[in-house]
Amino acid sequence: MTGFLQFDSPNLLHLLWAVPLQGLVLYIYWRWRQRTLRRLGSQALEKRLLQGFSGRRFWTKNLLFGASLALIAIAISNPMHLTKRPGEVQKGADVLIALDISNSMLAKDVTPSRLDRAKAFIRELVEGLKGERIGLIFFAGDAYPQMPLSNDYESLLLFTRNARPEYITDQGTNIAAAIDLAGRMFESGGEAGRALILISDGENHQENAMQRAKEITRAGVVLHTVAVGTAKGTTIPAGRNSVRKDFSGKAVRTSANESLMASLARAGGGSAYRLQEEARALAEIRTAIQRLPKSTIEARTTAQYISYYQWFLIPALLFLIIEQLLWWKKPSATEG
Numbered sequence: 001m002t003g004f005l006q007f008d009s010p011n012l013l014h015l016l017w018a019v020p021l022q023g024l025v026l027y028i029y030w031r032w033r034q035r036t037l038r039r040l041g042s043q044a045l046e047k048r049l050l051q052g053f054s055g056r057r058f059w060t061k062n063l064l065f066g067a068s069l070a071l072i073a074i075a076i077s078n079p080m081h082l083t084k085r086p087g088e089v090q091k092g093a094d095v096l097i098a099l100d101i102s103n104s105m106l107a108k109d110v111t112p113s114r115l116d117r118a119k120a121f122i123r124e125l126v127e128g129l130k131g132e133r134i135g136l137i138f139f140a141g142d143a144y145p146q147m148p149l150s151n152d153y154e155s156l157l158l159f160t161r162n163a164r165p166e167y168i169t170d171q172g173t174n175i176a177a178a179i180d181l182a183g184r185m186f187e188s189g190g191e192a193g194r195a196l197i198l199i200s201d202g203e204n205h206q207e208n209a210m211q212r213a214k215e216i217t218r219a220g221v222v223l224h225t226v227a228v229g230t231a232k233g234t235t236i237p238a239g240r241n242s243v244r245k246d247f248s249g250k251a252v253r254t255s256a257n258e259s260l261m262a263s264l265a266r267a268g269g270g271s272a273y274r275l276q277e278e279a280r281a282l283a284e285i286r287t288a289i290q291r292l293p294k295s296t297i298e299a300r301t302t303a304q305y306i307s308y309y310q311w312f313l314i315p316a317l318l319f320l321i322i323e324q325l326l327w328w329k330k331p332s333a334t335e336g
Helices: 010-038 043-049 053-075 114-128 153-162 175-183 211-217 256-268 275-289 310-327
Strands: 002-007 079-085 089-092 093-098 132-137 141-152 196-202 221-227 267-276 295-298 304-308
Touching: 002 010, 010 053, 079 089, 079 153, 089 256, 093 114, 114 153, 114 196, 114 275, 132 153, 132 175, 141 175, 175 196, 175 211, 175 221, 175 295, 196 256, 196 275, 211 221, 211 256, 221 256, 221 275, 256 267, 267 275
Parallel strands: 093 132, 093 196, 196 221, 221 267
Antiparallel strands: 002 079, 079 304, 089 295, 132 141
16 A cells, blocks of 8 residues: 655755746846847857857756756655555564653663663663564653553654653652553453563652552563662752752752562562663563463554655756766867
8 A cells, every 4th residue: 555755855845946946047148148149240250259159058958957956856855655564463462661751760870871771771672572562651750651552663662762751740750650550551351461561760659569569460460670770879960060959958869779679570470670781681571571472463554655865866966967068069169
């Protein structure tokens, strides 16, 4: 199934106005030139002044240049053709990723920051879980569904790249809310195995997270945790050359609670990992997901844009080369 031709940067098509402008300028010049030559009153003098000049070559060169301008304008506008491929039937498990985007995730005790490292981890994880249905949850002081279970990995990674604490006004780290939301997002009665991957520094501000982990496990969901940050901890950035402070004016420090994350994983029937051991975490989580029961699902129709700018740029360059090689005068004309 194919769509219509469209342009990635349609505003650049306004550059095509340069072509009729060039034609208008050339027309005005040619009329002025003809009137000036007629004033000479002598064809012999005109021939001597314009020895070897070819009007045909003059217009051919400018036609090639104008065509090149038009083709370049179209090429840099990036003409694209939308191609859609129907979904394929495949088997997969259901996986939800819950990402902590609280302010403490901006801490830089891991480089470049906890949140950026978590994003990179998710990118690698999704690459290894293609074929499964994956959904996304953002949480801080509350939890919100960012994307339902789907095979649309490109959208999931786009949401992940754009994640930042400003998305949730209610700050804090409410792990219980994230687990509770995950339980509601999983489809009930399905054959697919279900897993929740919780990525956080573990600075939980609610007391019922452990109870929620046990409840979701009884519902058939395996909970894996990935702790981000260090036990030593650090301050939380708050703008340029500034850190977050408490009501007494002291700098707020944050540290990863690996003990809580490990306890949650045990209560959830899964495994606990540290982001500093990224390779091990990725490999073991992938293996655990592969072992889950699979259900037959139909992947969503995928859309792909195919660019055709090269089909316009190549002839434009060819025309410019020919225009430069084509001399104004006739081959038989002599100089002087």
